[in-house]
Amino acid sequence: GEEVAQTPKHLVRGEGQKAKLYCAPIKGHSYVFWYQQVLKNEFKFLISFQNENVFDETGMPKERFSAKCLPNSPCSLEIQATKLEDSAVYFCASSPSTGYSNQPQHFGDGTRLSIL
């Protein structure tokens, strides 16, 4: 598609439950990025993919967080055993394969995760 599509728009989970978020990048874009935005704070980089391969995971918490980008499927970000501090808006972005470094990133609308 022509837009980055994130689902669901809003996800509510009880503390300790699992949360799974999805992102379909723009067709033809090879790079996918995940960001976490806690209320009024900056977008924090989590992980990036080049096609189905992890490109950079330096921002991913060591525990509970995992992500995948499999061929012919939306990318996913999964949080196990959620905690209250995981409440945030999670943004996905994609960029084209060529000129990666100087291309803007195209963002989705975000998924608002609320942990109760």
Added chain:
Amino acid sequence: ILNVEQSPQSLHVQEGDSTNFTCSFPSSNFYALHWYRWETAKSPEALFVMTLNGDEKKKGRISATLNTKEGYSYLYIKGSQPEDSATYLCAFKGGSQGNLIFGKGTKLSVKP
């Protein structure tokens, strides 16, 4: 720890006013500086990607300048309109393989 600072945090102007705000970033290992416009509950929209010291870019009434030696970029909006109300985010990229490091944004409100 690399810090990207944006000021002011928020700004209220009247329709027709021109305004500007600042993004400060590390002056070492600079690769690119991104500006995005973000309305809450929508996706951030790319405005500019700036790479060269002294760069000036323009998109309609919005323009931006870049000083990589001193580590700052200015975003200017000429003749603000209510539809310009949004949060303006800048993001620093250090190195060709570096990730984007975002500032907290400047929230602009334009009153009719």
